[in-house]
Amino acid sequence: MEIKADTTVCIGAGMCALTVPDVFDQSDDEGTVVVLRGEVPPELEDAVRRAVTLCPSGAISAS
Amino acid sequence: MSDLTLPIDRQRPLDPPDEIIELSRQASMHRMRYADGHLGWLVTGYAAARAVLADPRFSNRPEKMHPAFPARAALAQNGEFRMPPGMFLRTDPPEHTRYRKLLTGQFTVRRMKMLEPRIEEITNACLDDMEAAGGPVDLVQAFALPIPSLVICELLGVPYEDRARFHEDAKVLVNLETKAEDALAALGSTMAYLHGLIQRKRKEPGDDLLSGLIESGDLNDEELTGVAFLLLLAGHETTANMLGLGTYALLANPDQLAAMRDDPAVVENGVEELLRYLTIIHLGPFRLALEDVEIEGNLIKAGEMVGLSLPAANRDPSRFPEGETLDVTRPASGHMTFGHGIHQCLGQQLARAEMRIAYPALLRRLPGLRLAVTPEEVPMRSHMSIYGVHSLPVTW
Ligand code: SF4
Numbered sequence: 001m002e003i004k005a006d007t008t009v010c011i012g013a014g015m016c017a018l019t020v021p022d023v024f025d026q027s028d029d030e031g032t033v034v035v036l037r038g039e040v041p042p043e044l045e046d047a048v049r050r051a052v053t054l055c056p057s058g059a060i061s062a063s
Numbered sequence: 064m065s066d067l068t069l070p071i072d073r074q075r076p077l078d079p080p081d082e083i084i085e086l087s088r089q090a091s092m093h094r095m096r097y098a099d100g101h102l103g104w105l106v107t108g109y110a111a112a113r114a115v116l117a118d119p120r121f122s123n124r125p126e127k128m129h130p131a132f133p134a135r136a137a138l139a140q141n142g143e144f145r146m147p148p149g150m151f152l153r154t155d156p157p158e159h160t161r162y163r164k165l166l167t168g169q170f171t172v173r174r175m176k177m178l179e180p181r182i183e184e185i186t187n188a189c190l191d192d193m194e195a196a197g198g199p200v201d202l203v204q205a206f207a208l209p210i211p212s213l214v215i216c217e218l219l220g221v222p223y224e225d226r227a228r229f230h231e232d233a234k235v236l237v238n239l240e241t242k243a244e245d246a247l248a249a250l251g252s253t254m255a256y257l258h259g260l261i262q263r264k265r266k267e268p269g270d271d272l273l274s275g276l277i278e279s280g281d282l283n284d285e286e287l288t289g290v291a292f293l294l295l296l297a298g299h300e301t302t303a304n305m306l307g308l309g310t311y312a313l314l315a316n317p318d319q320l321a322a323m324r325d326d327p328a329v330v331e332n333g334v335e336e337l338l339r340y341l342t343i344i345h346l347g348p349f350r351l352a353l354e355d356v357e358i359e360g361n362l363i364k365a366g367e368m369v370g371l372s373l374p375a376a377n378r379d380p381s382r383f384p385e386g387e388t389l390d391v392t393r394p395a396s397g398h399m400t401f402g403h404g405i406h407q408c409l410g411q412q413l414a415r416a417e418m419r420i421a422y423p424a425l426l427r428r429l430p431g432l433r434l435a436v437t438p439e440e441v442p443m444r445s446h447m448s449i450y451g452v453h454s455l456p457v458t459w
Binding site (some may be wrong): 011012013014017018019021025026027028029030031032050053054056057058 | 116117163164166167168169170171172173396397401402403404405407408409411412415
């Protein structure tokens, strides 16, 4: 699974970090999304998909 | 349906108005007459509401908006009225983006975690005072309002002793029946207070969010005042009403209350479910179409208003089956109580932290908690933009 995150679109709502803290964090200064790991372990793939639908700004995608 | 006006009176305290429920059964979008005669839209379906809120072709700027509530019509028609700078909720990109980016770092999931011990202290102090006083007490004044109020005041660096000055103004501002001139006066008085506070902080900075914003040098005093106002108001009215109304809802659903009290694993989702089920944003948000937009086969023309009923969207059966029941174990995330799109609530992780701590602390400390009046006697906030209880007399 490949994750793309666009910090220029991100509004820092934190739904991603709340949903899958193992994969997403937020930067301290702007609060925008930080992807913590390039490789998503299979057991987290569903959670990552959920995070993508929960993101209010469309900043993250997974394929 | 073109003469439909906005119904806000609820027949049952925990459910959206019957007219809205009936409409949402028929379709997800409806024509609706705004208070100045403008024929716009009302959205009650979950998918359509999400589509509107995520679409940059809709504006959130107030200048050309049509009023949904009669008492506000004069304010909107007064062409002089402009949002004070800094109230970025009512702006569009790129202006919105600039403000939002300055603030988002302060409200991250991680930062809110760091605040938890302090929220626990505040919560326990409220409960100590309640126990010492003995019941009956008004849960709003003793618990639901002081917790978020203290937390947001500390976070922003607003002296808590000054709260009486803006609590009164806040009540006037969120009352949908407030006359335009009274709303403007209340806005002016809180803005003047906050402007003075910002100027004091410029001279004597503290270790707080507003001082930090001043120091960063990105915003002028007018903008800082607007930002402070928005955060202060949002930090008060929302979580306080969630705690008050949420407790009322739990007392009306004893099995759900027991689950929230006894099973720590339920609390996180239980908070999401209370947010979904109660959806305290009565009516709105509203948006203005900047160009023609087609949503679910409906053509929204440029210049038309679109209002959303988030309570209806959050009970849309295609998204939340049996949405009319409170079930703290249902998967409730994805609700729209914090909105959607670029304006989704900045303080949502703070609100979650407060609720996750406060509900179980209250229910565990006072296991005999019950209403001190009949449920029908509890005064509901039917004409306020944020729904809830005006007071909640309880004993234990
Ligand atoms: S959920 Fe979306 S908008 Fe929010 S922090 Fe994550 S990527 Fe950014």
